[in-house]
Amino acid sequence: MSCQEKSRSQSARQVITGLERLSLRVSSMINHPVAQTQRWVTIHRLDTDGEREWEEVMGLLAETECIDMTFNDDESVTLRWEPQIEEERVAVVENLFEVAMEQTAPF
Template identity: 45%
Template sequence: MTGKSKKEAKTDAQPMTGVERLGLRISNMINSPRAQERCSALIHQLDTDTDEAWDEVMGMLGDTDGFTLTFQDEGDVLVEWERPTDEDRVLETGEIETVEEEASL
């Protein structure tokens, strides 16, 4: 067997930080079909979210181009964005034509 045993490999795994856990939760909320349809998501701070993690993730969201944050009186945050246009669409690999450049002399 090469390297570490399965049991040793499991103990090397680092638990998620509060920022990572909160970021993943918010990412899932923003990427949900309902939020994508509405181009908005209402985010709320859970009791398990530290103020430090909340502030850091809200700062990252606020710095993200295309997102507008509206802080609600109850402490929730409404994240809104514009619906992507066809020009914003990400092309799949098969949709890209290969262009060959002529060698410069």
């Protein structure tokens, strides 16, 4: 591969935003088979999770009717939900994070 091809390949890559990264991590945790069996998951805020992104995702989760949130003393958040039909649960989680991905940065 020539230097020019490498450059084009690198510029074609999409850069994932902090909000997208956090949303994907939370979605993956919610959809994990163990979380689905126990119907709860605890999400810890990582050093790489920005304040604005964390608040945005927690706000979206708080607006979701089927999810109960508990804010823990260690600043983690435990999500609990009742069993639902698979299609309904997946649709709720996907819709939640589609909203996050569609919002533009305020700057």
